[in-house]
Amino acid sequence: MQQRLIVGYVLILFLGMNPGLTAQVSVDVLVLGGGTGGTAAAIQAARSGASTLLVEPTPWLGGMLTAAGVSAVDGNNKLPSGLWGAFRKELWDYYGGPDSVATGWVSNTQFEPEVGAAIWGKMATAESRLRVWTGSTWAKIKVLPAGGWEVTISQGKSKQKVQARMLIDGTDLGDVLAAVGAPYDLGMDSRTSTGESMAPESPNKIIQDFTYVAILQDFGAGTDQTIPMPAGYNPEDFRCSCRDKCPEQPQAVTARQMLDYGKLPGGKYMLNWPKQGNDFYANVVEATPKERQAAYAMAKLQTLRFLYFIQTELGFRNLGLAQGVYPTPDELPFIPYHREGRRLQGLVRMTVNNILTPFQAENPVGRTGIAVGDYPIDHHHTKNPAAPKIDFPAVPSFSVPLGVLIPASMDNLLVADKAVSVTNIVNGSTRLQPVVIQLGQAAGALAALAIAKNIQPRAVPVREVQEVLLAAGVQIMPFVDVPPADPHFAALQRIGATGILQGVGVPFEWANRTWFYPDSIASCSELIAGLAALGIAADSPGESATINLRHLLRMNIFSEEQDLRTLIFQQWNGAWGLSNLSADRPLTRREIAVILDNLLDPFHRFPVNHQGKVISSQ
Numbered sequence: 001m002q003q004r005l006i007v008g009y010v011l012i013l014f015l016g017m018n019p020g021l022t023a024q025v026s027v028d029v030l031v032l033g034g035g036t037g038g039t040a041a042a043i044q045a046a047r048s049g050a051s052t053l054l055v056e057p058t059p060w061l062g063g064m065l066t067a068a069g070v071s072a073v074d075g076n077n078k079l080p081s082g083l084w085g086a087f088r089k090e091l092w093d094y095y096g097g098p099d100s101v102a103t104g105w106v107s108n109t110q111f112e113p114e115v116g117a118a119i120w121g122k123m124a125t126a127e128s129r130l131r132v133w134t135g136s137t138w139a140k141i142k143v144l145p146a147g148g149w150e151v152t153i154s155q156g157k158s159k160q161k162v163q164a165r166m167l168i169d170g171t172d173l174g175d176v177l178a179a180v181g182a183p184y185d186l187g188m189d190s191r192t193s194t195g196e197s198m199a200p201e202s203p204n205k206i207i208q209d210f211t212y213v214a215i216l217q218d219f220g221a222g223t224d225q226t227i228p229m230p231a232g233y234n235p236e237d238f239r240c241s242c243r244d245k246c247p248e249q250p251q252a253v254t255a256r257q258m259l260d261y262g263k264l265p266g267g268k269y270m271l272n273w274p275k276q277g278n279d280f281y282a283n284v285v286e287a288t289p290k291e292r293q294a295a296y297a298m299a300k301l302q303t304l305r306f307l308y309f310i311q312t313e314l315g316f317r318n319l320g321l322a323q324g325v326y327p328t329p330d331e332l333p334f335i336p337y338h339r340e341g342r343r344l345q346g347l348v349r350m351t352v353n354n355i356l357t358p359f360q361a362e363n364p365v366g367r368t369g370i371a372v373g374d375y376p377i378d379h380h381h382t383k384n385p386a387a388p389k390i391d392f393p394a395v396p397s398f399s400v401p402l403g404v405l406i407p408a409s410m411d412n413l414l415v416a417d418k419a420v421s422v423t424n425i426v427n428g429s430t431r432l433q434p435v436v437i438q439l440g441q442a443a444g445a446l447a448a449l450a451i452a453k454n455i456q457p458r459a460v461p462v463r464e465v466q467e468v469l470l471a472a473g474v475q476i477m478p479f480v481d482v483p484p485a486d487p488h489f490a491a492l493q494r495i496g497a498t499g500i501l502q503g504v505g506v507p508f509e510w511a512n513r514t515w516f517y518p519d520s521i522a523s524c525s526e527l528i529a530g531l532a533a534l535g536i537a538a539d540s541p542g543e544s545a546t547i548n549l550r551h552l553l554r555m556n557i558f559s560e561e562q563d564l565r566t567l568i569f570q571q572w573n574g575a576w577g578l579s580n581l582s583a584d585r586p587l588t589r590r591e592i593a594v595i596l597d598n599l600l601d602p603f604h605r606f607p608v609n610h611q612g613k614v615i616s617s618q
Contacts, residue, residue: 027053027131028451029444030151030164032138035063036433037417037440038170039120040083044444045168046130048468050451052444053162054124054132054170055153058334059327060117061124061132063172063417065433069213069326069333071116072107072262072270075375076434077511079397080483082441082474083123084434090119095265104263104270112266113215113333114325141167141179148412149180166447166457167413170440172335173285174342174419182410183345186285188388188424196352196425200388208339208428209279209380212299214271214307214332215264217322225320226311230304238309241276245313255314268322271307272337274380278303281383285341296336303332338418339380339431346421347458347610348403352377355398355426359499361533364612367497368462369399370469371438372478374512377428392428396505397478397512399497400430402465403610405443406457414457416443438474445469463607466497479503479516487577488594492518494603495593500530518590521546527592531557534606535614546586558599568595 029045031038034056042054060067076084091111095101101109124132133155140152148165169176177184187205191197219225240246242258252275253261262270271278280302282295311317321331328334348365358366374397381387404421405414415421418431420439429435445468450457466476470493473484477496482489495501496516503514524547531538541551549568558564565583572581576594587595596602606614 025053025160025162027051027162027164029053029166029168029447030149030162031055031168031170031416032151032176033063033170033172033417034058034061034132034134035067035170035172035417036065037436037443038063038168039124040437040440041168041170041414041416041444041447042130042132043083043123043127044441044472045448046127046444047472048445048448050129050166050448052127052130053164054130055136055138056132056134057137059134060334061120061134062117063335064337064436066113066117066120067334068337069113069215069270070272070337070433071111071113071215071264072104072272073109073434074107074432075373075511076432077108078480078513079372079374079434079475079478081372081434081438082469082472084437085473085484086123087116087119087437090122091115094119100265103265104260105257106261110262110264110270112264112268112325141176143180165412165451168416168443168447169414169419170416171419172338172341172417174344174415174417177342177344177415177419178286180410180413182407182413184342184419185345185424186342194349194351194423194425196423198352198391198393199423199425200390204388205283206381206384206387207283207285207341209274209281209383210299210339211272211279211337212296212303212332213337214278214303215322215325216269216271216307216319218267218269219318219320221318224317226317227304227308227320230301230308232301233305233308235309235313238276238306238313241273241306241309242314255310255316259310259316259319268325269319271303273306274382276382278306279380279383299336300330300332340418340424340427342419343424343427344404344415344419344421345408346404346415347406347408348401348421350401350404350420350422350426350430352393352395352423352425354401355395355429356393358399359502359533359612364499364533365401365403365610366399367499367608367612368401368403368466368610369476369497370402370405370442370465370474371400371435372475373398373400373429373432373435374478374480375429375432375435376507376510376512377425379428390425392425394507395429395512396507397480397514398429398505399477400435400439401610401612402442402446402462405439405446406610411456414443414447416440441472441474442469445472458610461607462610463604470494477503477516478514480513482516482518486518488518488590491597492516492590492593494597498530498534498602498606500527500534500596500602501589501593502530516589518593519588521586522589522592523547524551528555534602536600536602536606547592548586549581549583552587552592552595564599567599571598
């Protein structure tokens with residue numbers, strides 16, 4: 001039954017989800033671009049009560065995950081946050097559990113692109129306040145005199161004007177930013193402008209390589225799927241993609257390992273190989289549509305040449321372009337996989353220093369998190385010899401601050417995909433699919449809140465956005481040991497976001513970690529320092545290195561209008577979900593966090609601005 005439903009949603013996507021253009025449309029939120037972040041933004045905006053329209057030029061929703069063919073998810077396997085976790089759960093249900101999608105060694109979650117597109121379509125059509133127009137393009141964006149936007153939408157020969165109170169850029173390259181004149185950055189930043197010691201001395205407009213992915217299919221032993229030799233083919237271009245033809249690189253992977261990197265369910269393979277493979281360099285961000293199409297044609301040719309090498313030189317003639325996945329003339333994806341484009345100049349620009357020290361005194365943006373990621377800084381520059389070499393630092397998992405979604409100087413506009421306000425270096429971690437899903441979800445939540453309050457997004461309190469996201473199971477702090485299913489998830493996330501009790505970040509290969517250690521004993525010195533950093537004066541409870549209930553009550557941080565000990569005992573085994581209370585037993589970090597959240601409520605009493613600084617207390 002589940003597979004029949006998926007096939008049905010694929011058919012809906014192919015036919016176009018819009019029932020036909022009408023004479024006039026007015027919505028609260030208009031999302032231009034049904035990519036990974038744009039789709040998430042539209043779903044969350046609709047769930048949050050805003051009438052929403054999502055416009056996407058291809059037949060599919062999901063962007064890089066589906067229409068671009070990058071159906072091997074990078075990162076956040078242990079951080080099942082928000083819509084990312086919901087999407088993955090749908091994949092597990094479809095294929096038969098987590099092991100069924102761990103088919104290749106690059107990812108714990110791999111799937112057929114058409115299945116991913118159908119799941120996003122299913123999730124979108126379930127929202128009554130959301131309309132989706134696939135196969136549609138946009139142009140002529142203008143500001144309305146009373147505020148908001150008017151955008152001309154085309155589908156075939158039909159055109160109409162759509163008016164919206166809020167506009168969200170869900171495009172791959174930040175094309176909406178350019179169309180409305182929003183300030184943006186492009187290329188590598190200088191170290192003097194960002195404070196990142198590893199950045200180049202001078203800025204440039206070099207971006208990462210992009211890739212035209214191919215989905216291959218195993219047609220069985222003895223079959224020959226060899227394509228005609230592509231123009232300009234030279235086997236030397238690909239010889240050291242693996243060690244089979246490159247003995248001088250004994251540490252490289254074998255051809256079989258190279259293919260299994262992107263092995264998908266259903267006997268398919270994702271061909272997205274950076275080392276002398278099908279990455280391609282061309283900076284098309286500010287190019288004309290005609291120039292983009294010319295570059296994309298060359299990128300497709302690069303991928304076909306690589307496929308021909310795999311078939312003829314490596315002997316995998318049984319592998320060919322998968323049939324029935326993409327209804328395109330060349331059976332390649334609808335769009336290329338762009339790793340980088342324009343980057344908004346936002347209220348906050350996230351730097352690598354924000355990842356390394358998120359609660360630094362002068363800029364504690366870690367308090368404003370709205371998405372989490374655990375992928376290392378990963379850039380693709382092998383196809384551009386002019387790109388300067390950068391020594392990317394090892395980083396822990398991280399939170400992305402809310403201010404990266406909001407333009408510094410333009411009203412009624414948000415960003416929901418890779419064009420958020422981060423540095424070029426940080427883009428190497430925030431561009432990954434699960435992070436982009438969460439960024440889109442946060443943009444949708446923020447848009448709906450701004451509309452409901454009739455204020456600009458920059459005026460919406462940070463804590464209110466975070467609360468909406470927490471209610472949706474989004475992790476605002478990257479605690480690997482506090483998943484959304486934890487009974488005290490929201491309380492521990494809130495206290496973590498205040499900085500009173502912080503996590504411990506550990507760089508770890510391709511899946512970095514930040515641990516909250518909820519069941520370890522709380523440190524008295526850490527608690528006092530954390531309270532002080534937020535502006536809460538606490539009396540020292542004595543010389544003990546740990547904290548018990550007696551110590552906690554002697555710190556004089558709670559109200560004296562009630563018998564707190566009695567209240568705590570009453571709630572301990574009830575609404576707070578704790579047990580085994582003893583006045584003299586050292587308290588765990590979980591217990592401290594739950595008590596603080598319920599009695600002190602620092603998350604709400606000490607609201608913060610977009611830089612993470614306390615703006616008032618209540």
